[in-house]
Amino acid sequence: MNMGMEDVLVVEAGSVLTQDQLTHDHLFQGLWGDTRTTCRALILDVTNYNNRNNFTSRFLESSMLYWWPETRVVAVGGKAHVEDILLHHSLRNTVQALYLAIQDLALHTPPPQGNLCTRLMLLTWSAGTVSDRVWVYQRCLYCNKGEADVQLINVWNLTSVAQNTDNVFTDGVQNLMGHRLRVVSVPHFPYMDYDWRSRTRNNRVTPRDSLDVRLINTFSTTLNFTFEIHAEPDRSFGDEKDGIFTGMIGQLQREETDFTTIVAPTPGRLKVVEYLRGYPADMMVITSLKPALLPAHLALIRPFSGALWMAMVMSVVAWGVILWLLQRAWWWVAGGRRVWFNTALLYGWGALLDQPPSVPSINTSGRVLVGWWLVFCLVITTGFRSSLIAHLTVQGRSRTLDTFQDLVRQDSWRWATEPWLYKGAAYEYFSKHPDPVVNQIYQGMEVFVADEALQKVSQGGFSLIDFKIYVSVIVASRYTDVTGNTPFYISNNGISIFAASGWAIRKGAPFYLRFIQLVSRLEDAGIINYWTEKVIVRRVKENREAAALEPRADLRKFNQDESQEVALGLHHLQGAYYLLLLGLGIAFLTLLGENLAHFRSSPQERP
Secondary structure, eight states, rough: EETTTTTTTOOHHHHTTTSSSHHHHHHHHHHHHOOTTTEEEEEOTTTOSSTTTTTHHHHHHHTTTGGGGTTEEEEEEEEGHHHHHHHHHGGGGGGGGGEEETTOOOOOOOOOOSSSSHHHHHHOOOOSSSOOEEEEEEEEEEEEEEEEEEEEEEEETSSSSSOOTSSSSSSSSSOOTTEEEEEOOOBBTBOBBBGGOOOOTTTTBBOSSOHHHHHHHHHHHHHHHHEEEEEETTOOOOEEEEEEHHHHHHHHHHHSSSEEEOOOOOOTTGGGGEEEEEEOOOOOEEEEOOOOOOOOOGTTTTOOOHHHHHHHHHHHHHHHHHHHHHHHHHHHOSSOOOOOHHHHHHHHHHTTTOOOOOOOOOOOHHHHHHHHHHHHHHHHHHHHHHHHHHHSSSBBBOOOOSSSHHHHHHOOOOEEEETTTHHHHHHHHHHOOOHHHHHHHHHHHEEEEEEHHHHHHHHHSSEEEEEEHHHHHHHHSSOOOOTTTOOOEEOOSSSSSSEEEEEEEETOOOOOHHHHHHHHHHTTTTHHHHHHHHHHHHHHHHHHHHTTTTOOOHGGGGGGOOOOOOOTTTTTTHHHHHHHHHHHHHHHHHHHHHHHHHHHHHHHOOO
């Protein structure tokens, strides 16, 4: 029924529980499924409550009230069942729950006048005895040394018009009173880290300085709770099978823990947990060897691309053919000196080398064609000289690998990621992505731990696909010298496999909204970004001091200083000598061919 702006649904618990599952689902969809409902309340008549035929308890369990901590619950009944109702397991997450207890209560039909609240307060009509006092009890989540308890907050006199309702409903969870929260974690620096060897028998670990640890400490101080961090035994974020999750998400689904450290949101996970967006998602990048120096003997052909070289060769041949045809046509009409095809072809080639032979044209049209060819040669040779000087003085490097397309285009190239990473959201991204390039990456993906993968990267022909901040810390800590030189190249173009990173919180956790408020304030103030930078710098410094790393001599070959002046030497111009040797070889083979042809054509001249 509708009472002004209020929508009221009245049901009888016993009749609901005797219906089939479809009726249950329809009812509870009406209770919780309307997204337009911003304020929900559940009013329970427990005057006939008894432990033997407890329809109320079964109704509360079936309604999954523990998923809706902000729902206000008001129960009306006798004083004997206050703790049975307010400390019921189904109300374990309910923030605001009241019990209106009336002594010697025998309820009859309430008066029809007044609004809903007035009718509830006047439920004191009895068959022979009338009580004008109502004891108001409140469920407090954490007031009993961090555990739930029942408190008497007021005694109302129904014969009095004004009632004190100031402390009836609180403003949500502000103080957890030292309540102990259980946190499950997978190490993923800089967000979360701990020493795996410090695990106790129940997988409890001692965390190291990281972003999530700083956030948890800040939250615990502000909300007054304690916590213990446990390692996920399989180092699994959470994989789904038939609606059941493993790893950290599975522990939340079974309510074995309160919240997790960094984890990525997926559609499946969001059905069973609440999600707290904590910080921008780290991008996935490709780590490869730095671009190697290109072979010096190819410096002579590097100024032009292969397509341009092919166009030049075709242009020389085409121009020679056209010039020969023009001169041939003029000779056929006017007679005179003939122009041979090899003469026209060699002139075109000589003009490109700035050493043209005598002009072969015998008429005006031929001279016009030669003139435009000389202009073409001037442009081409000027561009080649300037580009050649640049390539000789600054030796080129191979192309960087910045995208998945770059990886799959390489011949006989391999790539890998870490075993703990290739689970959950990352695995879903690669295995379900419709892009054929991503599918090819998925098909060829290998699994190695970071250090082993980087060793393979250093040997060439191999790349590591990992999160940018995580792999950057490893490279800076172990594979970078004091001047900042490293043999590895981390791609600039990252791949975002999910929108954000944060914490997963068990469904219905009463502190969820307070966590959202706190993380929003820290993010708006820039504290999260500041902490992230500080944690990374501190960890890199600690790692380098612990390893006493000084690989400068080993890394020098990967980091040649290009700012110094370069004096051209034999190494730079070796291509010219190779070209000279090639020309000598071709001339020698030509000479042999000429002698052989002459020998076969003049057998009578042989001695």
